[in-house]
Amino acid sequence: MKRGDEEIDSGFVERLAGFLGFDEERVQHLFEKIYLARNWGKHDYLFRFDKEISRIERGTVLYEKGDSFEVIMGFPKIRRAMVLDPTLKKHFSGLEKITVEEKMNGYNVRVAKVKDDILAITRSGYICPYTTEKAKEKLDLKFFDDFPELVLYGEMLGPDNPYVPKEIYGIDSVEFYIFDIREKNTGNPLPISKKHEILEEYGFLQVECFGEFPLHTAAEQITKIIRELGKKEHEGVVIKDPDMILAPLKYTSSQSNCSDLRHAFRFYNEAGRDYMLPRIVREGFQTVEWDENEAEFKKRYMQLGESILRPLRESIQSVKNGQRLYEEVRIRVKDPKTATEFENYLKRLGVDAIFEEPQPIGNEYLINIKKINKSTNDKTQAIWEGELW
Amino acid sequence: MKRGDEEIDSGFVERLAGFLGFDEERVQHLFEKIYLARNWGKHDYLFRFDKEISRIERGTVLYEKGDSFEVIMGFPKIRRAMVLDPTLKKHFSGLEKITVEEKMNGYNVRVAKVKDDILAITRSGYICPYTTEKAKEKLDLKFFDDFPELVLYGEMLGPDNPYVPKEIYGIDSVEFYIFDIREKNTGNPLPISKKHEILEEYGFLQVECFGEFPLHTAAEQITKIIRELGKKEHEGVVIKDPDMILAPLKYTSSQSNCSDLRHAFRFYNEAGRDYMLPRIVREGFQTVEWDENEAEFKKRYMQLGESILRPLRESIQSVKNGQRLYEEVRIRVKDPKTATEFENYLKRLGVDAIFEEPQPIGNEYLINIKKINKSTNDKTQAIWEGELW
CATH class of the missing domain: 3.10.450 (Nuclear Transport Factor 2; Chain: A,)
Structure with missing residues (x-):
């Protein structure tokens, strides 16, 4: 065929x-x-x-x-609690305790041994050559010899992550933070205690675990955690059944919603409308759930308004000034060949990216990459040239 | 068939x-x-x-x-200028002057003589019994005898308009403001001067005409008009070829965008995502086109944030308090039969509305109507009951 x-x-x-x-x-x-x-x-x-x-x-x-x-198996979709109470009690009913882990804001990747090779597999199921090199460099590969039937599910984080670069985690280049270990074929996750044990044994970095909380007080305690995470611009939490039998739920901070919106409105014609609206609606539920007074509410709607309008203004102004819109990201490689492979890989995926000359840094190379946002760029330029919406 | x-x-x-x-x-x-x-x-x-x-x-x-x-013929879709300069010059190139009329915020309706009857035809092509009664009451019907081949294109405005009730125009009950006269069959519009002449002759109300402006200075003059309209919470303008040969364009005030958003986010699960996003993006273009300083920009993004979050909060809070979400509108009729006809008409269109008892007012009846927003109501309630998004 x-x-x-x-x-x-x-x-x-x-x-x-x-x-x-x-x-x-x-x-x-x-x-x-x-x-x-x-x-x-x-x-x-x-x-x-x-x-x-x-x-x-x-x-x-x-x-x-x-x-x-x-x-x-792919990454299971984690459903969202719009409000913590009563959602947690309903979803996790029957459990005494639930585990709360940090939801970090990086690039989802599975790392596994595939036919004697270690591969980093993206959320969509592609093999990213850059992520694969980094995974081999950063992870203790003995794990894959000892447990060839297990797969690490984690996030690639840090400023040299060309997908979701973030400075907020204090990472120098990139690191892999693991949040689940799952079996090949079934996709079954290990219970959380077993996962911790193995991750510690091999010295893997793991997403922060805030501990186990009684189900009946968890909403209150998670609210406190979320407020603290928000102050650091961290994303939120994933709430899990310690035995990993019931599906996890996620819940995010207002700062994370606003940060997503800032990115989305900078490239307003690329980002889906289905991406923006739920992030706005969450702010409505959180302000009611947190029973905010007028001053707190004002702070929230100002942040929301600014998160939407400032990046929009910047993009529209840039195009008016004759600049092209792009996202600046970077990679750090030992071998420039990895950069070439990564460039070909992005091309194959249809990403419009300009790779600059490699800059030596220590025994590695930093390569700046401009990802062009053609759709927002072209739309904005057309409007400045008198086209109609 | x-x-x-x-x-x-x-x-x-x-x-x-x-x-x-x-x-x-x-x-x-x-x-x-x-x-x-x-x-x-x-x-x-x-x-x-x-x-x-x-x-x-x-x-x-x-x-x-x-x-x-x-x-x-139906209402021609009027395209939007996202920015005034250079859009007007491009769209109306070849014209010396353009006419600027107010775009009023009401309910679009065509009134015409159809088989010896005067009918009010909605934007979608339905015959609204309430609008028809009001049109017959408010308009000089001699026009339709004198010009059976012409159709009035206008807006039903005022607080007794059950579709888009607005107090901003200082109208006591409802009035019809005409913006175009078009021929049957071809849909061709009369030139603006001819339209004014006929509308005046029959004493019809018409949307405000701000005058004719030279094309090369129009953007600047319209900006001034828009700022003034915005202060009164009025919607915006329609910019026309005086001969009505080139298609008109519309341009709206920030206050009108925000007012639309306030309504949309109150019923966040009803209003289309395709409705919300363009209204947000317009704010971005306007702040750049008007070259706003940081203080003006802050005022704009605060208004935007509040227009989005306050109605969201109110709806979410109302449902939490056990109230149902609805829009309150009203009609005023001479004959309660018209109200019954209107109730059946809305039912036929699938609108979920509760009609209260008619209240006598002078020689008429006021009837309050609650239009139920089932989708937002049900979604919000489900979330408060612990459902996932």
């Missing part, structure tokens, strides 16, 4: 159908619609789900192993 | 196809898809376009007349 410009042989389709428990026709259909897509280049043995199919998360990756297949 | 639960006879389809210059099949298809729909009740001879089809605007209405048909 043919999919796009490449052949998927029918024996493969048959084996995969058997493994997934699908009809062969259904598997062929997945390939035709590119819901299931083959990687390119040296990792072309890898297939990723580009859509959620029958409870297999989008971004799930699979490949042949021996007579069968091995699967690395 | 059959459409929904009613028969459209094939002779009619044939005649209509001939009139529109469409294939019969195409006309049948329009009926099947309900892109072309028949009115109900006593105006069931009327058909309306529920979608824009081949440059026939949505809301266009037609009916048989003699051997042929008569058409009342």
Whole structure:
């Protein structure tokens, strides 16, 4: 059979159908619609789900192993509590205690051993060459020999993260903070205590754990945590069943909503409307849940207004002044070849990016990258040239 | 042929196809898809376009007349200038002067003579029984005898307007302000001078005309007008070719954007995301176009933030307190039968409204109406009951 410009042989389709428990026709259909897509280049043995199919998360990756297949499940979507009380009591009913961990604001990545190679797999199921190099450099790889059946689920954080660069965590370049360990194939997570034990054993960095809280007082305690996190511009928390049987929930700070909005409105024609509105509505629920007085409320709506309008103004003004809109990010590599690979990778994904000359720093190279925001740029420029909305 | 639960006879389809210059099949298809729909009740001879089809605007209405048909074209969509300069110069290039009229914030309505009856036709092409009664009461109907081929395009304004009630125009109950006169069938508008002449002759109220301005200084002059309108919470302006050959443009005040946002965020789950975002982005363009300093900018973003967050907070708090969310509007009728007809009409349109007991006022009745905002209400209540977003 043919999919796009490449052949998927029918024996493969048959084996995969058997493994997934699908009809062969259904598997062929997945390939035709590119819901299931083959990687390119040296990792072309890898297939990723580009859509959620029958409870297999989008971004799930699979490949042949021996007579069968091995699967690395995607990141489960974490649902949001709009208000803590009564949502936590309802969602976690039956539990005595819940665990609260920090939700860090970085780039989601799974790291696993795949056919004797260590790979960093993005949320969408791509193999990022830069993230892979960094993961190999930063993580104790012995873990993958000892536990070849386990996958690290974490965040790449820090200023040399070319996706979500943040200075707020006091990281010099990039680090990997792990939040879950899951089994291959089933995707089952380890209980939190077991996860801590293994992560400590191998010296992995892990997202901060604020501890276990009785369910009936958790909302109050999480509110305090969120207020403190907000002061540091940190994102929020993930609230988990200690046994990792019930699905986790997330809850975020106002500062994180505003920070998302600042980014979204800077590139107002790129960011989805479905991205912006919920972040605004959350502010409404939080101010009511926190029973804010008029002064607190005023502070909140000023922050909201400014988070929206200042980046909008800056972008519109920049384009008026003849500048192009872009995001500045950077990477730090030991081998300039990794930068070239990363450049090709972004091109393949359709990202419009300009890589500047590598600058030596210690025994590494810093490379500044301008990611062009063509849609907002073109729209804004057209308006300044007299086009209608 | 059959459409929904009613028969459209094939002779009619044939005649209509001939009139529109469409294939019969195409006309049948329009009926099947309900892109072309028949009115109900006593105006069931009327058909309306529920979608824009081949440059026939949505809301266009037609009916048989003699051997042929008569058409009342819909409201042409007026495009928006995001910035005045250079948009006006580009859009109206070739003109010496342009006319600036106030854009009033009411309910769009066409009034015309249809088969010896005077009807008020809504933007979507329905016949509103309340608006029709009011139009007959308020307008000099001799106009329609003298000019049966002309249609008034205007706004129903004032506090007894159950769609867009506004107190800002100093109107006691409702009034009709006319902004265009157009011919039946072609939809061609009269030149502005001719329009003024006729409107004055029959004593019709008309939207304020700020005058004609030279194209090269218009942006500056309109900016002044907009600032003044904004102070009164008025909406904005429509900028027209005096001969009505080039399409008009609209431009609105910041206060009008914020007022729209206040309404939209009060019923945040009803109002479309595509409605909110452009109103926010306009604020960005206006602050740059007006070259605002930090103090002016701060005032603008505070207003924006408050316009968004205060109504959100009020709605969320109301639902938390166990109240239902609704919009309070009212109508004023001479005959309670009109209220009953209007209630049935809203029901037919799927509007969830509670009509209170008529209160006598002079020789008329005031009837308060609660329009229920079910979607926002249910969503907010679910969240307070611990549902996830």
